Amino acid sequence: MNKIKGRTEIAELGQFGLIDKITAPFKPQVKSTILGVGDDAAVIEASKSTAIVLTTDSLVEGVDFDLRYFPPKHLGYKAVTKGISDIVAMNATAEQITVSIAVSSKISVEFLEDLYAGIAFACKEAEVDLVGGDTTASVNGLVINISAVGRAKKEAIVRRSGAKVNDLICITGSLGAPYMGLKLLQRESRVLEGLPGEKPQFDGFEYLLERYLKPRARYDIIRSMAQEGIVPTSMIDISDGLASDLMQICRSSLCGARIYLDRMPIAKQCSALGEQMNIDPITAALNGGEDYELLFTLPLEMRDKVSSIGCIDIIGHITEPQTGCFLVTPDGSEIELRAQGFVKKSE
Amino acid sequence: MNKIKGRTEIAELGQFGLIDKITAPFKPQVKSTILGVGDDAAVIEASKSTAIVLTTDSLVEGVDFDLRYFPPKHLGYKAVTKGISDIVAMNATAEQITVSIAVSSKISVEFLEDLYAGIAFACKEAEVDLVGGDTTASVNGLVINISAVGRAKKEAIVRRSGAKVNDLICITGSLGAPYMGLKLLQRESRVLEGLPGEKPQFDGFEYLLERYLKPRARYDIIRSMAQEGIVPTSMIDISDGLASDLMQICRSSLCGARIYLDRMPIAKQCSALGEQMNIDPITAALNGGEDYELLFTLPLEMRDKVSSIGCIDIIGHITEPQTGCFLVTPDGSEIELRAQGFVKKSE
Numbered sequence: 250m251n252k253i254k255g256r257t258e259i260a261e262l263g264q265f266g267l268i269d270k271i272t273a274p275f276k277p278q279v280k281s282t283i284l285g286v287g288d289d290a291a292v293i294e295a296s297k298s299t300a301i302v303l304t305t306d307s308l309v310e311g312v313d314f315d316l317r318y319f320p321p322k323h324l325g326y327k328a329v330t331k332g333i334s335d336i337v338a339m340n341a342t343a344e345q346i347t348v349s350i351a352v353s354s355k356i357s358v359e360f361l362e363d364l365y366a367g368i369a370f371a372c373k374e375a376e377v378d379l380v381g382g383d384t385t386a387s388v389n390g391l392v393i394n395i396s397a398v399g400r401a402k403k404e405a406i407v408r409r410s411g412a413k414v415n416d417l418i419c420i421t422g423s424l425g426a427p428y429m430g431l432k433l434l435q436r437e438s439r440v441l442e443g444l445p446g447e448k449p450q451f452d453g454f455e456y457l458l459e460r461y462l463k464p465r466a467r468y469d470i471i472r473s474m475a476q477e478g479i480v481p482t483s484m485i486d487i488s489d490g491l492a493s494d495l496m497q498i499c500r501s502s503l504c505g506a507r508i509y510l511d512r513m514p515i516a517k518q519c520s521a522l523g524e525q526m527n528i529d530p531i532t533a534a535l536n537g538g539e540d541y542e543l544l545f546t547l548p549l550e551m552r553d554k555v556s557s558i559g560c561i562d563i564i565g566h567i568t569e570p571q572t573g574c575f576l577v578t579p580d581g582s583e584i585e586l587r588a589q590g591f592v593k594k595s596e
Numbered sequence: 597m598n599k600i601k602g603r604t605e606i607a608e609l610g611q612f613g614l615i616d617k618i619t620a621p622f623k624p625q626v627k628s629t630i631l632g633v634g635d636d637a638a639v640i641e642a643s644k645s646t647a648i649v650l651t652t653d654s655l656v657e658g659v660d661f662d663l664r665y666f667p668p669k670h671l672g673y674k675a676v677t678k679g680i681s682d683i684v685a686m687n688a689t690a691e692q693i694t695v696s697i698a699v700s701s702k703i704s705v706e707f708l709e710d711l712y713a714g715i716a717f718a719c720k721e722a723e724v725d726l727v728g729g730d731t732t733a734s735v736n737g738l739v740i741n742i743s744a745v746g747r748a749k750k751e752a753i754v755r756r757s758g759a760k761v762n763d764l765i766c767i768t769g770s771l772g773a774p775y776m777g778l779k780l781l782q783r784e785s786r787v788l789e790g791l792p793g794e795k796p797q798f799d800g801f802e803y804l805l806e807r808y809l810k811p812r813a814r815y816d817i818i819r820s821m822a823q824e825g826i827v828p829t830s831m832i833d834i835s836d837g838l839a840s841d842l843m844q845i846c847r848s849s850l851c852g853a854r855i856y857l858d859r860m861p862i863a864k865q866c867s868a869l870g871e872q873m874n875i876d877p878i879t880a881a882l883n884g885g886e887d888y889e890l891l892f893t894l895p896l897e898m899r900d901k902v903s904s905i906g907c908i909d910i911i912g913h914i915t916e917p918q919t920g921c922f923l924v925t926p927d928g929s930e931i932e933l934r935a936q937g938f939v940k941k942s943e
Contacts, residue, residue, distance in 0.1 A: 257705035267705065268731055271712040275719070275726040279691045281747065282725045291727030293692055293745060296643030305652075305694040305728060305743050311735035312698075344626045345640055347652040349741055351659075358604035358614065365618040372622070378629045379622040380638035381652060384615055388658035389736035394696055396652050396743040398640060400628065 265588065287501070288409050289338040289485060290399070300406060302399045304335035310390035318434045321360050323462040324393070325367025331488070332397030333375050334466040334541045338486035340407040340475075341399035343468065345380045346372065349394040351387035364393075375468060405480060407545070412483040412502035416546040416567040419481075421470050421560055423514040424491055425530055428537025429522050430454070430461030436526065456518050464541040471543075473558045481545035490538040493588040496574050498546065505572035506586075508565030511579050535576070535586070612935065634848070635756050636685040636832060637746070647753060649746045651682035657737035665781045668707050670809040671740070672714025678835070679744035680722050681813040681888045685833035687754040687822075688746035690815065692727045693719065696741040698734035711740075722815060752827060754892070759830040759849035763893040765912040766828075766902060768817050770861040771838055772877055775884025776869050777801070777808030783873065803865050811888040818890075820905045828892035837885040840935035843921050845893065852919035853933075855912030858926050882923070882933070 259267055277285040283300055284292035290304035308314060308328050329346060336343040348368060352361070372379055377397075437449035451458060466486075474481070483502055485494045491508075499506050515534050523530040546567055547555055555561055565577075575583040606614055624632040630647055631639035637651035655661060655675050676693060683690040695715060699708070719726055724744075784796035798805060813833075821828070830849055832841045838855075846853050862881045870877040893914055894902055902908055912924075922930040 255706060259699065259701070259703065259705055259708075262705060264731055267708070268729075270705065271708055272726070272729070274712070274716055277725045277727070278720075279723065279725045281691050282727055285725055285727040286729070291692065291694070293648070293727070295648065296646075299643075301640070301642065301648055301745075303692065303694065303728060303743070303745060305696050305741065306730050307696045307698055307732045307739070307741060309698045309732050309734050309739075312733045344628050345638065345650065347638070347650065347743065349652050349654045351654055351656045351739055352606065354606070356606065358606055358609060358617065359602060361606075361614070361618055365621070369621050373625075376626065378624045378626045378632055379619070380624070380629055380632040380640070381650060382615075382619070382633070383653045384611055385654045385656050386659045387656050387737075387739070390734075392654070392656075392698055392734070392739045394652065394654060394741040396650070396694065398648075398650060 284408065289335040290341070292339070292406055295400065298402055300401060300403050302336055302339045302341045302401065302406070303396065304332060305394065305396040306331045306335065308393040310392065316391070318438050319462065321363035322367035322370070325364040326371040326463050328393045328395050329368055329371035329375070329377070330464050330466045330541055332395035333377065333468065334486040334488070336397050336399035337466050337468050337471050338484050338543060339399065339401065340405050340471055340480065340484060341401035343375060343377050343397050343399040345378050345398040347381040347396045348379060349383040349385070351385045351392040353387045353389055353391065356391060375466065407481050407484040409483050409485050409498050409501035412498055412504050412546040412567045413548070414504060414567055414569055415549055416482055417549060417552060417563050418495070418506060418508055418565040418567065419545050419547060419555060419561050420491070420514060420542060420564050421467050422540070422542040423516040424487070424540050424542065425519040425533035425537050426457050426460035426516045427464060427539040428533040429519045429528065429530070430457035432526060432528060433457055433522060434461070454518055454522055456516065457522060461539070464539065466541055467543045470558070470560065477554055477558060479547065479551060479554055481547055484543060484545035487540040487542045487544055488538055489588070490536040491544065492535045492586040493538070494544050496586060496588045498544065499574050502567070503570050505568035505570055506565060506574045507568055507577055509577050512562060512564045514562045631755065636682040637688070639686070639753055642747065645749055646747060647750050649683055649686045649688045649748065649753070650743065651679060652741065652743040653678045653682065655740040657739065663738070665785050666809065668710035669714035669717070672711040673718040673810050675740045675742050676715055676718035676722070676724070677811050677813045677888055679742035680724065680815065681833040681835070683744050683746035684813050684815050684818055685831050685890060686746065686748065687752050687818055687828065687831060688748035690722060690724050690744055690746040692725050692745040694728040694743045695726060696730040696732070698732045698739040700734045700736055700738065703738060722813065754828050754831040756830050756832050756845050756848035759845055759851050759893040759914045760895070761851060761914055761916055762896055763829055763914040764896060764899060764902070764910050765842070765853060765855055765914065766892050766894060766908050767838070767861060767889060767911050768814050768908055769887070769889040770863040771834070771887050771889065772866040772880035772884050773804050773807035773863045774811060774886040775880040776866045776875065776877070777804035779873060779875060780804055780869060781808065801865055801869055803863065804869060808886070811886065813888055814890050817905070817907065824901055824905060826894065826898060826901055828894055831890060831892035834887040834889045834891055835885055836935070837883040838891065839882045839933040840885070841891055843933060843935045845891065846921050849914070850917050852915035852917055853912060853921045854915055854924055856924050859909060859911045861909045
């Protein structure tokens with residue numbers, strides 16, 4: 250590869266390396282900033298006892314979604330989920346969002362009405378207000394930016410950095426389904442190219458599609474945990490994949506981790522489609538991403554309490570930092586986890 | 597023009613018509629939402645006496661900026677100004693921002709370092725923290741999204757909707773310079789195309805360039821007004837052009853307006869370049885936009901107090917709603933103001 254003098258490609262650093270490099274000079278200076286860059290959301294002073302949390306996310310056409318198979322209503326819904334999920338991962342209640350869109354001339358008013366119908370549906374379901382936004386022209390493709398604001402008692406805020414050795418590693422719902430849903434949509438899109446009249450074959454895999462096209466943020470879980478008096482020691486939402494997001498917790502909390510393959514919650518439709526398409530469902534669960542499930546840690550003595558909630562699996566435990574992050578297979582062998590990021594999701 | 601059945605082009609509605617249409621179903625439901633869509637920023641409950649204001653804006657390559665003549669450091673600075681200016685227009689103090697970027701592979705790490713150096717410079721100057729963001733790949737072009745958060749005592753918040761008949765219409769700084777700066781950059785870029793070695797001719801017009809490339813939000817003015825105990829009845833920042841933004845105030849406040857041509861603060865470099873390039877500097881002042889100056893209204897009795905601040909011109913007054921929005925020329929004739937929006941700024 251030819252390298253222009255003085256030019257470093259973003260790919261050389263990777264997404265996380267790039268973010269570290271460009272955000273390194275920014276240290277909070279303002280009194281009301283409680284937590285700056287480096288978690289699911291920033292934390293800002295609201296009153297003596299409460300804090301506002303703030304997050305922002307972009308969805309880019311051709312990278313995060315493909316309009317050939319992503320219906321606008323679902324896209325609006327998913328954009329809201331992406332924002333809210335970061336707020337939930339701070340153990341806060343999402344209350345407001347803003348939506349900015351950059352639209353090219355290929356987009357019609359009817360398309361945008363559908364997009365905003367999906368946004369409205371997600372807002373209603375999550376009890377969140379749309380309070381602002383911006384509409385800009387774009388030369389190429391649709392870009393959606395969601396900022397979300399939430400609120401919590403200061404002592405309830407959960408960061409990525411609080412995991413302790415021997416803490417339980419917990420996960421909500423199941424993993425891998427959104428990634429397999431995407432693979433299915435891509436396959437059918439390829440097969441049907443140039444065959445107008447033909448219908449895609451989704452039978453038996455509707456769950457995978459729904460998880461990819463219409464994921465729901467797990468605010469139900471943080472409400473249940475609050476009722477039980479459970480405050481995790483650390484938490485993150487799974488957007489980049491279990492491996493990558495667990496490594497973020499370990500990096501922020503300065504610890505290692507062991508998770509066990511036979512405890513991983515993988516939806517059975519993942520295995521069925523994986524067999525058809527020759528995709529390892531474990532890879533989908535570890536590195537697929539966009540699950541919008543919660544990954545969190547809890548003190549050992551919370552085991553019974555958290556088990557009573559349902560929809561939560563204990564998949565491993567936190568270890569000393571020098572032990573690294575590994576997946577343990579049923580025969581006892583250990584596979585080192587690897588992070589991914591900046592992966593082009595659509596083809 | 598062929599119209600596909602059931603397809604409405606965005607251009608048919610215009611930017612404001614589109615925003616009205618898609619945001620109409622969204623009415624605030626959450627208790628902490630004090631003000632939703634429709635002002636420079638949303639207002640959210642923080643504590644009994646204070647509110648958080650929140651705004652979001654996107655800058656799209658090829659629409660809002662052209663990388664052939666927009667240096668990355670300036671672009672970062674200007675993006676921050678755009679966000680902060682909306683906060684200032686609510687009479688609030690900006691405290692935090694988030695920056696999301698979508699970057700194509702043509703962008704290098706060095707470019708992003710320069711962009712973030714400009715962001716850091718603007719943050720330091722305005723005493724604002726960068727607290728979060730998102731980095732995504734993009735298929736085509738650079739998109740920057742800024743969300744900004746500010747804070748104010750609830751009673752100090754100024755909306756667009758409070759202007760009263762007979763109120764003075766005030767404006768900070770001068771108008772038209774950023775638009776003329778852009779025109780100059782576009783001219784030199786055209787002239788020099790294919791002439792490597794040649795240098796652009798900017799002599800005498802540096803002020804216009806600085807106003808376009810490195811505009812500063814007017815937090816100095818709201819600080820001075822606070823010291824004088826002045827709270828405007830309505831306020832907006834001039835991003836779309838004086839005409840369009842004054843009409844926004846009139847629409848929100850249900851009133852009309854008269855502004856006087858001979859009181860309009862137009863920088864003298866605007867007139868000089870306008871003559872060279874055959875551009876009417878009044879059009880630049882009325883419809884150019886991106887001035888990031890403040891347009892606000894005040895009760896008549898505040899005339900002396902506001903005049904003592906400096907950098908503020910009284911350009912007209914608020915009238916009854918049925919009288920419309922007009923520019924009055926020195927010979928007494930009245931020209932109806934027209935809004936613009938969604939104009940492709942770069943060529």
